[in-house]
Amino acid sequence: MRGFPIFLVLILVMTYGYGCKQRVVTQPEAEQQIQPQEEITQPQEVIIEEKVEVIESKDLEPTKYVETKEATFKDVLFDFDRYTIKESYKPVLRAASSWLMENPDLKLLIEGHCDDRGTNEYNLALGDRRAKAVRDYLVSLGVPSAKIDILSYGEERPLCMEKTDDCRARNRRAHFVILSKGE
Amino acid sequence: MKMKDCLLVNARYTGKLFLLLFVYFILAAPSGAKVYIDITSPAFKKLPVAIFDLQGEDGEEISGIIRKDLDFTGLFDCVDRASYIESASEPFNPENWTPLGIEAVVKGTVQGEKDLRVTITLFDPFEAREILKKQYKAEKGLIRAMSHSIANDIYAALLKKPGIFRTRIAFVAEREGAKGIYIMDWDGHGIKKFGLKGTLVLTPHWSPDGTKIIYSSERGRHWSIYMLDFISMTEKKVFSSRGVNMAGDFFPDGDSFSFSSTREGTSDLYVFAVDKKRLKRLTSSYGIEVTPAVSPDGKHIAFVSDRGGSPQIYIMRSNGRDIRRVTFEGNYNTSPSWAPGGDRLVFSGRSNGGNQIFTVKPDGSDLQRLTDAGNNEEPSFSPDGRYIAFSSDRDGTKGVYIMRANGESQEKITPEGLRAFGPRWSPN
Numbered sequence: 001m002r003g004f005p006i007f008l009v010l011i012l013v014m015t016y017g018y019g020c021k022q023r024v025v026t027q028p029e030a031e032q033q034i035q036p037q038e039e040i041t042q043p044q045e046v047i048i049e050e051k052v053e054v055i056e057s058k059d060l061e062p063t064k065y066v067e068t069k070e071a072t073f074k075d076v077l078f079d080f081d082r083y084t085i086k087e088s089y090k091p092v093l094r095a096a097s098s099w100l101m102e103n104p105d106l107k108l109l110i111e112g113h114c115d116d117r118g119t120n121e122y123n124l125a126l127g128d129r130r131a132k133a134v135r136d137y138l139v140s141l142g143v144p145s146a147k148i149d150i151l152s153y154g155e156e157r158p159l160c161m162e163k164t165d166d167c168r169a170r171n172r173r174a175h176f177v178i179l180s181k182g183e
Numbered sequence: 184m185k186m187k188d189c190l191l192v193n194a195r196y197t198g199k200l201f202l203l204l205f206v207y208f209i210l211a212a213p214s215g216a217k218v219y220i221d222i223t224s225p226a227f228k229k230l231p232v233a234i235f236d237l238q239g240e241d242g243e244e245i246s247g248i249i250r251k252d253l254d255f256t257g258l259f260d261c262v263d264r265a266s267y268i269e270s271a272s273e274p275f276n277p278e279n280w281t282p283l284g285i286e287a288v289v290k291g292t293v294q295g296e297k298d299l300r301v302t303i304t305l306f307d308p309f310e311a312r313e314i315l316k317k318q319y320k321a322e323k324g325l326i327r328a329m330s331h332s333i334a335n336d337i338y339a340a341l342l343k344k345p346g347i348f349r350t351r352i353a354f355v356a357e358r359e360g361a362k363g364i365y366i367m368d369w370d371g372h373g374i375k376k377f378g379l380k381g382t383l384v385l386t387p388h389w390s391p392d393g394t395k396i397i398y399s400s401e402r403g404r405h406w407s408i409y410m411l412d413f414i415s416m417t418e419k420k421v422f423s424s425r426g427v428n429m430a431g432d433f434f435p436d437g438d439s440f441s442f443s444s445t446r447e448g449t450s451d452l453y454v455f456a457v458d459k460k461r462l463k464r465l466t467s468s469y470g471i472e473v474t475p476a477v478s479p480d481g482k483h484i485a486f487v488s489d490r491g492g493s494p495q496i497y498i499m500r501s502n503g504r505d506i507r508r509v510t511f512e513g514n515y516n517t518s519p520s521w522a523p524g525g526d527r528l529v530f531s532g533r534s535n536g537g538n539q540i541f542t543v544k545p546d547g548s549d550l551q552r553l554t555d556a557g558n559n560e561e562p563s564f565s566p567d568g569r570y571i572a573f574s575s576d577r578d579g580t581k582g583v584y585i586m587r588a589n590g591e592s593q594e595k596i597t598p599e600g601l602r603a604f605g606p607r608w609s610p611n
Contacts, residue, residue, distance in 0.1 A: 081493070118517060119560060121429050124406070125429075125473045128427050129445075149404070151401075153383075153401075
């Protein structure tokens, strides 16, 4: 904000200047039987165009994991506004748990997703619940919870955009991404 | 140099600092106590007004903006210029207007090319006097802002209440797969995008003084809450934890804000005081609690919970006590927001397969439906409580709409093709 005091001075000078000029202009109008004139200088608007400065800070993680590849496990699908894991997906999750235990250096990211119905906020909470339901099931099979990260995307990352039942069903999913240690 | 007409500017493309002056003076003394429209009266009828095109090069544009502002309120009848007996250059004569029943006449001039100088006079034909006489100066780039200011002054002179014609609406829009925070004038003009990091940004909420907004953004696999300060034009992360953290309303103190977080399991509601860095948990149910909306007096919070089996609107005290359910009709009610008077809530509820905007008293009575076409979501009241902004996909693409608080005059204000949603009306 260097130079700001100069602007302030400029504003004050201009205000004063306008004020004086105004007095001259308004005097004759008193003759038009307007009520006694009161002069009020409104607060001025100073419009400043400036770049958004981003001050970022973040906690450094002991080990950083990066998304390496899409997992081969297929998505776990959910009913509308539900987060219970259907029996038909439990074999997938048993395979995922065995795989995780055989790969000690890798972690699993579970993304929770929703269809486009409902609000973003509610769906982010619902996606979180879906991801956690899958995580909890894997933990119940013996996977250490430290090997699993979760992230809700709510309705923000749809697989498809059609407003059909089939598309919506595919979007209501827990999706798996494999994380490996970064640099 | 082309001047911007808004305090809020596109920060990505211009880093230049420049300054505009927008000065106006009251030339005449304030008017008496006559209230021209009593909007609370059951016998209310529109006030017939005549608004001349100001004499001068930009007069037609300025008067057009003023007429459109006043017209949207539904309180004025801007009488067709063809029926005027008096011309713009003739002196005001009450006898030209009283037979037509016109209660207020606006005349004026505009001078200058780069710097505009506008003088307007608002006459009352029945009392044969000037109600308002005022001069405005602004750079030409601020012509819309200046016209809205004139409309505000005319509105205030006739209604003895502040107008909302200088307010703004913050919203989220998606372009090329990236969501960002945008701000526009209440009538959809002057859209500005902020150059923020990340491609997922949601739920903007204004601070009570209108100088900041908080919002949630996913960056590096974390949903954190960020604050953008319009005075310093800086962004900072104000709350971060594991899970999804979604910004809610500020409290009237301007420092603490409500939000939802899944940091301790399913989504619960919290309050965070920014200065003291103090976190307080308000709910701890097995269900999902999201979208906290703080009442104008700060004493209550309306929110969404699925504790009853489906998402419904609930209200509790700001300390988390005395939770009671507000909505019972329909199986999917979300996005509560308070009227500025605290006497009504507006929300989005599923009805016949689509989401519609409803208002209801905080005790759950007097439910009123305001929309019927497409999906209508995320409603937000104007600071005077007379209008509601919301998002709708009724014409195919989601966009931001405004309407009167009784559902009249629904109008899309974001441009065709811009996917826009999550509108929040500025407090001032």
